Structure formats: C-alpha cells, structure tokens
Amino acid sequence: MATDVHDTVVHTKVAIIGAGISGISAAEKLASYGFTDFKILEATDRIGGRIWTKDIGNFAFNSPKTLRLSSFHFHLKVGYFSFCHLNSFYYNKCYHKFVENWMNFSDSEKRLRHMIFTQHLKQETVVSGCNDLGDVSLSEFGCYEELPGVHYTIPPGFQSVLDILLSSVPEENIWLKHSVKCIHWADNEQSAQQHSSDNVQQCKNDNGNKILIECENGKKVYVDHVITTMSLGVLKASSGRLFDPALPEEKKEAIEKLGFGIVDRINLYFDEPIVDPDVFRIELLWDDKKYEEEERNPDKPDMATSWYRKIYSFEVIDANLLSAWVCGKEAEYMESLSEEQVAKDCQKILSGFLKKDIPLPSKTIATRWGKSKNTKGSYCYIKVGSTISDVEALGEPITNNDGKPVIQFAGEATHPSFYSTTHGALLTGHREAKRILDHYNIENSI
Numbered sequence: 001m002a003t004d005v006h007d008t009v010v011h012t013k014v015a016i017i018g019a020g021i022s023g024i025s026a027a028e029k030l031a032s033y034g035f036t037d038f039k040i041l042e043a044t045d046r047i048g049g050r051i052w053t054k055d056i057g058n059f060a061f062n063s064p065k066t067l068r069l070s071s072f073h074f075h076l077k078v079g080y081f082s083f084c085h086l087n088s089f090y091y092n093k094c095y096h097k098f099v100e101n102w103m104n105f106s107d108s109e110k111r112l113r114h115m116i117f118t119q120h121l122k123q124e125t126v127v128s129g130c131n132d133l134g135d136v137s138l139s140e141f142g143c144y145e146e147l148p149g150v151h152y153t154i155p156p157g158f159q160s161v162l163d164i165l166l167s168s169v170p171e172e173n174i175w176l177k178h179s180v181k182c183i184h185w186a187d188n189e190q191s192a193q194q195h196s197s198d199n200v201q202q203c204k205n206d207n208g209n210k211i212l213i214e215c216e217n218g219k220k221v222y223v224d225h226v227i228t229t230m231s232l233g234v235l236k237a238s239s240g241r242l243f244d245p246a247l248p249e250e251k252k253e254a255i256e257k258l259g260f261g262i263v264d265r266i267n268l269y270f271d272e273p274i275v276d277p278d279v280f281r282i283e284l285l286w287d288d289k290k291y292e293e294e295e296r297n298p299d300k301p302d303m304a305t306s307w308y309r310k311i312y313s314f315e316v317i318d319a320n321l322l323s324a325w326v327c328g329k330e331a332e333y334m335e336s337l338s339e340e341q342v343a344k345d346c347q348k349i350l351s352g353f354l355k356k357d358i359p360l361p362s363k364t365i366a367t368r369w370g371k372s373k374n375t376k377g378s379y380c381y382i383k384v385g386s387t388i389s390d391v392e393a394l395g396e397p398i399t400n401n402d403g404k405p406v407i408q409f410a411g412e413a414t415h416p417s418f419y420s421t422t423h424g425a426l427l428t429g430h431r432e433a434k435r436i437l438d439h440y441n442i443e444n445s446i
C-alpha cells in the first residue's frame with residue numbers, strides 16, 4: 001500500500017475515493033476486467049472504513065486463542081420493522097393491541113410487558129441506525145430487503161472478506177493517507193460556465209477536460225472519472241467544501257433529507273469469567289417509566305445517569321468478554337466519555353442486573369463512529385420526510401453533455417434495497433465500476 005507517493009501531480013483515468021468495502025469492490029471489479037488505470041485515495045492509514053477488525057489478544061477465557069472482533073458481528077440484519085412518526089397510528093395500534101391482550105394481567109405483569117416492548121424498540125433503533133424509531137419513515141417500509149438465511153459471525157473477522165477482494169487489486173493502486181480536500185469537477189465548457197468558479201476555470205485551463213482532485217497532503221490528481229464512496233455523514237458535513245462547483249440541487253437535497261445515525265459497540269474484557277458458560281446473552285429490561293418518574297426534568301434527562309439505559313443487552317462472546325450496542329444521542333454522549341468512565345458505568349449496570357459484584361473490566365474498547373472525522377456516523381436510514389428516491393438520487397452519476405460519467409456515487413447509502421449494509425456497499429462499488437467498463441465498452445477478456 002502506498003502512503004508516500006512522491007509525485008505531486010499525478011494523472012490516472014479513475015479515482016476511487018475511499019478504501020471501504022464499496023471502494024475496494026469497485027477496484028476489484030475494474031481490475032478483474034484488466035482495467036488498472038485507477039487509484040484509490042483513502043484518508044486514513046488503513047483499509048476497511050467502517051469495517052474494522054481488530055486483534056484483541058488472548059482475552060477469551062474458554063477459548064485461549066487470539067480473538068478478532070469487527071466493528072460489528074452480524075453479517076445480516078435482524079427482522080426489520082420500523083415505526084414512523086407520521087404514522088404513529090401504526091405504532092399505537094401495535095402497542096395497544098399488546099395492551100389489550102394484557103387486560104387479564106396484573107399491574108406488575110403489564111409493567112414487565114411494557115419493559116419487554118421498549119427493550120425491543122431499543123434494539124430496533126440500533127438495527128435502523130437512528131436515535132428514535134419515530135425518526136424512521138414507515139412510508140418506505142419494505143424497501144429494505146432482508147436476505148434469507150441465518151446470522152453468521154465470520155470467525156476470522158470481516159477483514160477476511162475484504163482480503164478476498166483485495167487479492168486482485170494491485171497494492172500500488174491504493175494510496176493511504178490521501179485525504180481528499182476538493183474535487184474540481186466541471187469538465188466541459190457548459191458546466192464550467194454554469195458554475196462560474198475560478199478554480200474550475202483554472203482546472204480546465206490547466207488540463208483540458210480533466211477533473212482535478214486536490215488532496216490535503218498537497219497531491220494533485222487529474223482524472224476522467226471519480227467514484228466517491230465517502231459516507232453520507234461526510235457528505236452531510238462537508239459536501240459544500242468537497243465539490244467545486246457545488247453538487248446539483250437534487251443531490252444536495254438527498255444528502256440533507258436522508259438520515260445518518262450513530263451506532264457504537266462497547267466491548268468489555270474481564271480477567272475472570274463473569275457469567276456461567278451456558279449464558280449467551282444478558283438481556284436488560286429497564287423500567288424506564290420508573291426512572292422517568294424520578295427524573296427531575298424527564299424531557300431533558302441527565303445523560304450522565306441515563307445514557308446506558310439505551311443498552312438493551314450484553315452479548316456474551318465468551319464468559320469474560322461482553323459486547324453491547326448503543327445508538328443515537330446516548331451513543332453520542334458515550335463517545336464524549338473516557339473508556340474508564342464507560343467501564344465504570346457498565347460495571348454498575350451489570351452488577352445491578354446480575355445482582356452480584358462485577359469487577360471493573362480490565363480492558364474496554366468503545367467505538368466512536370460519530371466522532372470519526374472520515375465517517376461521521378455509522379449508517380444511513382430513511383428518515384421521516386425522505387423516500388427511497390433520495391437514495392436513488394444519491395446514487396445517480398453526474399454526467400457531462402456526452403453522457404460520460406464524471407462524478408459517480410457509491411457506498412452503502414446509495415443502494416436502494418440493501419442500504420446501511422456491507423453487502424449493499426459492495427454491490428454499489430460493482431455498479432459504479434460497471435458504469436465505467438460500459439462507458440469504454442470493456443468486456444471481460446481475462
């Protein structure tokens with residue numbers, strides 16, 4: 001992998017921005033057709049983006065081996081049902097049906113059922129990648145396609161999937177530590193006039209119809225096509241700065257309207273087993289009503305003493321290794337805490353739920369996807385007010401007058417039925433690579 005490319009001005013046919021699974025799959029597809037005149041420009045010093053598999057050492061008590069954990073562990077997503085603010089009717093109907101059926105139950109049983117119901121809602125917010133299920137559009141229910149089959153944990157970590165794709169991508173084509181600062185993309189007379197920008201004129205005058213990509217490290221890359229895979233979070237935060245001229249209105253609108261949430265994973269490692277070997281999950285049923293009653297200002301709860309109530313379970317990866325999910329505002333708050341504080345809060349809730357003294361974890365790793373400047377969140381969702389046509393609009397290429405794709409958009413948020421997933425991201429990389437192969441009428445000859 002190249003990190004130190006000496007030439008400050010480089011020419012290549014295609015720039016792929018981002019070495020996550022969509023960028024790598026685009027490269028793999030191009031290379032597998034013998035098309036190697038491309039470079040991947042990746043801001044960080046590693047490949048994978050939101051796929052981040054880490055060796056965590058010999059922490060597993062029952063299986064003394066090096067464990068590898070990815071930023072996530074489910075390959076597929078669990079049953080997807082989302083309630084919509086606009087359609088709160090459905091939510092109420094579902095909830096009240098539950099309540100009606102409780103009529104013969106005692107108050108304490110009703111309370112317990114309410115706790116189970118809200119626990120499921122918390123789990124669904126993680127699956128949907130939002131803060132609150134009221135943020136997700138029910139009108140688009142059913143657009144997300146569930147793949148058949150069971151959930152599968154890939155033992156060597158998700159990196160092994162990337163490794164398969166990477167085996168056909170020339171190493172020298174991947175440039176790490178190349179953060180893209182600006183894409184000067186108007187490459188013909190008309191668009192340059194439409195978006196009368198000094199930089200575009202400069203780019204055009206310098207280099208005919210080439211697109212100029214400026215990197216933070218001073219590198220200038222001239223290309224014919226750009227495939228950007230930067231996350232929706234990055235586009236939301238920086239598309240105004242990243243594209244010169246600015247993106248077309250429908251693109252800007254899609255970026256603004258779609259939702260992009262924060263989901264984090266917390267891994268706790270203990271020096272001794274803390275649950276019996278046959279326990280595979282610790283379910284947390286919070287009596288939120290009770291806490292809300294106690295809260296001085298329930299509309300604005302004190303995050304320091306409430307963030308962890310968004311945690312709905314701890315998965316037992318091994319008897320001394322637990323893992324939990326947290327999302328939304330609570331995840332954002334958790335990201336502001338030190339790992340020591342996260343460990344202490346988790347120790348407190350585990351001791352409370354298990355009704356025994358639980359030691360402090362010897363190691364805690366909490367992801368911070370919201371803070372990550374090259375991701376700015378975890379994955380997209382169809383927010384109330386947006387529709388699947390916004391996902392489609394985001395995935396549409398910007399072409400010049402001759403129909404040549406100039407700026408192409410890949411990444412999980414551009415797949416109309418598998419958005420938010422690794423497989424969706426992979427397919428969008430293939431889709432955009434194919435667009436280039438089709439443009440040059442390249443057929444598989446190797």
Ligand SMILES: Cc1cc2nc3c(=O)[nH]c(=O)nc-3n(C[C@H](O)[C@H](O)[C@H](O)COP(=O)(O)OP(=O)(O)OC[C@H]3O[C@@H](n4cnc5c(N)ncnc54)[C@H](O)[C@@H]3O)c2cc1C
Binds near residue numbers: 378412
């Ligand atoms: C906590 C968590 C749990 C998840 N769970 C699941 C799951 O169970 N199942 C599932 O299928 N999916 C899951 N996902 C989603 C999945 O990881 C993503 O959908 C997928 O990895 C996104 O790939 P991508 O290529 O679209 O984007 P990314 O992986 O984000 O790749 C984009 C790349 O662009 C780079 N970049 C950004 N800005 C610049 C710039 N200016 N210049 C150069 N490079 C730049 C970034 O550094 C990054 O490497 C989860 C994600 C998270 C965070």
